[in-house]
Amino acid sequence: MARPDIPTRERIISAANALFYNDGIRGVSVDAVAEKAGVTKRTLYYHFRSKDDLVAAYLAGRDQPNLALFRKWFSEARGGLPAKVEAIFRNLARSARHPKWKGCGFLRTSAELANLPGHPAIRIGAAHKKKFEEWLRATFAEAGIAQAAQLSRQILLLLDGSFAVVLLHRDPSYMETAGEAASSLIGAAMAQRRSRR
Amino acid sequence: MARPDIPTRERIISAANALFYNDGIRGVSVDAVAEKAGVTKRTLYYHFRSKDDLVAAYLAGRDQPNLALFRKWFSEARGGLPAKVEAIFRNLARSARHPKWKGCGFLRTSAELANLPGHPAIRIGAAHKKKFEEWLRATFAEAGIAQAAQLSRQILLLLDGSFAVVLLHRDPSYMETAGEAASSLIGAAMAQRRSRR
DNA sequence: CTATGTATACTAACCAGTGAATATACACAA
DNA sequence: TTGTGTATATTCACTGGTTAGTATACATAG
Structure with missing residues (x-):
């Protein structure tokens, strides 16, 4: 299922944006971001090296x-x-x-x-x-x-x-x-x- | 051992101040504050109803x-x-x-x-x-x-x-x-x- | 058949808060 | 002076839940 309509990576960043902005960084778990994006945590860790990396992508997107x-x-x-x-x-x-x-x-x-x-x-x-x-x-x-x-x-x-x-x-x-x-x-x-x- | 030289409550607030200011609220565990204050976690919870209560005391002290x-x-x-x-x-x-x-x-x-x-x-x-x-x-x-x-x-x-x-x-x-x-x-x-x- | 992408199931550590027992100080009675 | 009850203060050991990150396997596209 590579390259879906909206790329998985974008969906994860969008979910991270909503959650991190609302609840802060340490107030949001990687599991919560993965669930909101509709992927498993393992998929998230395929696209991002670490939570810190995901946080950086969240801000870069803003x-x-x-x-x-x-x-x-x-x-x-x-x-x-x-x-x-x-x-x-x-x-x-x-x-x-x-x-x-x-x-x-x-x-x-x-x-x-x-x-x-x-x-x-x-x-x-x-x-x-x-x-x-x-x-x-x-x-x-x-x-x-x-x-x-x-x-x-x-x-x-x-x-x-x-x-x-x-x-x-x-x-x-x-x-x-x-x-x-x-x-x-x-x-x-x-x-x-x-x-x- | 009631009423020591420096009251326990003050020592806990002082430890909370150092740790919360440096590492943020969610970055510091209640265990860490208790350890820095030299008391057990149960003692901390005798003096403060919850972590939120401790955080409020930390800011009130500043x-x-x-x-x-x-x-x-x-x-x-x-x-x-x-x-x-x-x-x-x-x-x-x-x-x-x-x-x-x-x-x-x-x-x-x-x-x-x-x-x-x-x-x-x-x-x-x-x-x-x-x-x-x-x-x-x-x-x-x-x-x-x-x-x-x-x-x-x-x-x-x-x-x-x-x-x-x-x-x-x-x-x-x-x-x-x-x-x-x-x-x-x-x-x-x-x-x-x-x-x- | 290989690179890309996704899922299930797991680990080892950490975390806020608690149950039960214990120790101390002090007021008051004998 | 001695005993005793009560509120204050503290400890050890524990629970149930959460956390970031991973080992392994499976799927799909070109």
Whole structure:
């Protein structure tokens, strides 16, 4: 039964995504992932070397879709640069109101596996956040902002802070507060550029 | 052997603190905590109803010392309000350079137990962050800042964002970036107040 | 007939929580 | 002073369930 309609490996990753995101890494057994995917555990271990390998694949599968969503929210928003970045936070707040929302899978995994610094999943999470930061930086640089690198880091800090705080308090309004702070910082950076001319 | 020099309960909490902070909640067994505390597991279960109860006690024990440290860093710093808040971030960056540093125990626990919303440990974590936010708000309000509540939330977001990001990238310089953003936001809020006179 | 993929059945360790017994401190009565 | 009951504190040994990972065999495609 090689090469079924939806490849076995994809089905396993999809099951892992649902379970790991919802219940955390150590809260989900390999057996549970295999059962959800409709395969035996032995089949899962044919496609993945270990649970750690499966966890890495789970996060790798979230990398591009996540970044694409942020870019979509940004590009579809109207207004200037501050408003477009603020739109990301507003859309995130909307997502966070869904009952199944459980914060950022990358951050939660890195928090859970903090005692395993070289873990492949943590590397993937770090690379993901670096990509987002770099996209922000390039966007700011194109807009002629001098301190684009510093500003992109500040926005990233607000974004990841809002993931953590909203998860703790279950109050998405913090994301709107973060968006306003982001907008304010971007506005200040743009004003500084203008005044230097 | 009732009432030894250091009460058994305290020794258990101390052992739980070291292990849970380092390895996470589900990464540490009750047996491991008991062994580190030098008691049998049955003794541990005499003092704590369940592992969840022990986890809550672990976080409750970090509440006051953590807040006291932030207040100390703030009050010992020289300069104006922006500089004093920024000092918290700088001191945090210094802490984060120690190899045993593993982020914020409250946030990491809430991330790990995100699928158990009413968990007592999460309630304690939420209360801890609310206390910090309220202390900031009162400090800003005393300084005559109009939007003290909003500003304190923004600083909290930067603080918790830096916990998450520094844990992921293992790069404490993000904390200094967060401190600069905090300083900038506070400075802007103070200027707004001044211009309104 | 060989490489790819899947299943059954297993191992050895680990885990949260418990039953039953024991030891100690202290209040109070004789 | 001595005995005795009771609440507090601790230990040993155990249970039932779960866990990551594997040895072996079977199936299918090209």
